[in-house]
Amino acid sequence: MIEPSHYLSSTVKSLKPSGIRKFFDLASSMEGVISLGVGEPDFVTPWNVREASILSLEQGYTSYTANAGLLELRNEISYYLKEKTDITYSAKEEILVTVGASQALDIALRAIVNPGDEVIVIEPSFVAYSSLVSLAGGVPVSVQTSGEMEFKLQPSDLEKAITKKTKAIILxxxxxxxxxxxxxxxxxxxxxxxxxxxxxxxxxxxxxxxxYDEAYTSFVSIEGMAQRTILVSGFSKGFAMTGWRLGYVAAQQEFLSAMLKIHQYAMMCAPTMAQYAAVEAIKNGKEDVMHMKKSYRQRRNLFVSALNEMGLSCHVPGGAFYAFPSIQKTNLSSEEFAEELLMEEKVAVVPGSVFGESGEGYIRCSYASSLEQLQEALRRMQRFVQKKC
Incomplete structure (x- = not known):
């Protein structure tokens, strides 16, 4: 009988399981829970997008695509990025379609990181960043932000974290x-x-x-930065296509070619039917995106206002669909707050500590739920806060 742990990678053994999944799995096993935990749109993928995928199946488009993805889709991504960033990416040489933005992040890091290279991660951060850096053989270096500054990266803090080993920063x-x-x-x-x-x-x-409050500025739009930037994005959040697992990366040809090598061996290509769906989404989905965006903004305003009224101080988030309120007045740790709120009031949130040290004292709440669910969750949270304060 062998001992499997003896054979496992030391890097993998040192990785912590996702703190988000821990609370999501616990909440899914309980009845009557309102989940504000997982970052997923509550909208169903628009019908015309689903129909495009169905049509591709009916027409028999079930083979592999080019490793880099359907050229038609890469062309549409190129047009889309030109409109958004004013940067022209070559569809044939500078755009790669991936299995979600997560795979794009993975291969981007593996393409540029040598063993021991440092990559700066801004905290609180998405839980995968530091782990993906480690898996690529790099060393994640945390730069903390504060609620007092609305969690904006301060240039002086970034400057202090840079060493001779620093290779990149994830924004x-x-x-x-x-x-x-x-x-x-x-x-x-x-x-x-x-x-x-x-x-x-x-x-x-x-x-x-x-x-929601101002026009978006991409980092590649800043003078001189397109050549230094690997842009990662996808269709999951803005287009309500999480389950389709489709992302993309845009970068200079040399970076893109390196990522394509990894993609060829590890993944071959993104799912064909999902790519046809994405063509429809990016060509004809602007109205749907605007509709969802308008709804999220309405929910944000309601949710953040109510959090502040109950005493959980929260800055107004300018984007995404998360609120990140302080729970310090309760004298509970982030994990204690999340666990007790779930057990006592059946509302699932994510403790801020899973996003890094500077997330302690906060919780993440997704407002990508119906207004009715959000209002009920807020009633339960207010009742909980009144008991704890």
């Missing part, structure tokens, strides 16, 4: 978990540091379609 705007949006002025300050230290940027723009 996410709008942010998961805080909903914070970096505007053009914020990005320009970061860009000057990136150029000064000759660094690369992986810009996670999966929530770019969901900004």
């Amino acid at each position: 996410c705007s709008p942010s998961n978990p805080t909903g914070t949006v970096l505007n053009k002025e914020d990005l320009e300050k970061i860009a000057s540091i990136i150029e000064k230290h000759d660094l690369l940027v992986i810009s996670d723009e999966i929530y770019a379609e969901l900004t």
Whole structure:
């Protein structure tokens, strides 16, 4: 009888399971729970997008596509990015269709990281960033942000974290978990540091379609940054296509070619039927995106206002569909708050501590639920807070 743990990778053994999944799995085993935990749109993928996928099946398009994805889809992504960023990416040489934005992040890191390279991760951060850096053989270096500054990266803090081993920085705007949006002025300050230290940027723009108070600025739009940036995005959030598992990456040809090598061996290509659906989404989905965006903005305003009224201080998130309120007045840790709220009031949220040290004292709440569910969740949360304070 062998001992499997003896054979496992030490890197994999050191990885922590996702804290988000822990609470989601617990909530799914209980009746009557309102889940504000998992970051997923509550909208069904629009019918015309689903129909395009069905039609592709009926027409027998069930074979592999090119490794980089359908050229038709890459062309549409190129047009879309030109409109959004004013940067022209070659559909044939600078765009790669991936199995979700998560795979795009994975292969981007594996393409640029050598053993021991440091990659800066801005916390609170999406739970996968640091782990993906480690899996690529790199060293994740955390830079913390604060609620007092609405979780915006301060250039001085970034500067302090850079060493001779620093290779890149991962940016996410709008942010998961805080909903914070970096505007053009914020990005320009970061860009000057990136150029000064000759660094690369992986810009996670999966929530770019969901900004509410000002026009979105992509990091590649900042002067000189397109050549230093690997842009990662996809269809999951803005187009309500989470289960389709379709993302993309756009970058200079040399970076893209390196990522394509990994993609060829690890994944072959993204699902064909999902790619045909994405062509329809990106060509004819603007009205649906605007409808969803309008609804999220309405829910955000209601939800954040109610959180502040009950005493859970929360900045107004400029994008995504997350609120990140402080629970410090309850004198509970983030994990204690989340566990007790779930057990006592059957509302599932995510403890801020799973997103890094600076997330302690906060919780992440997704407002991608119906107004009725949000209102009931808020009633339960208010009752809980009154008991604890």
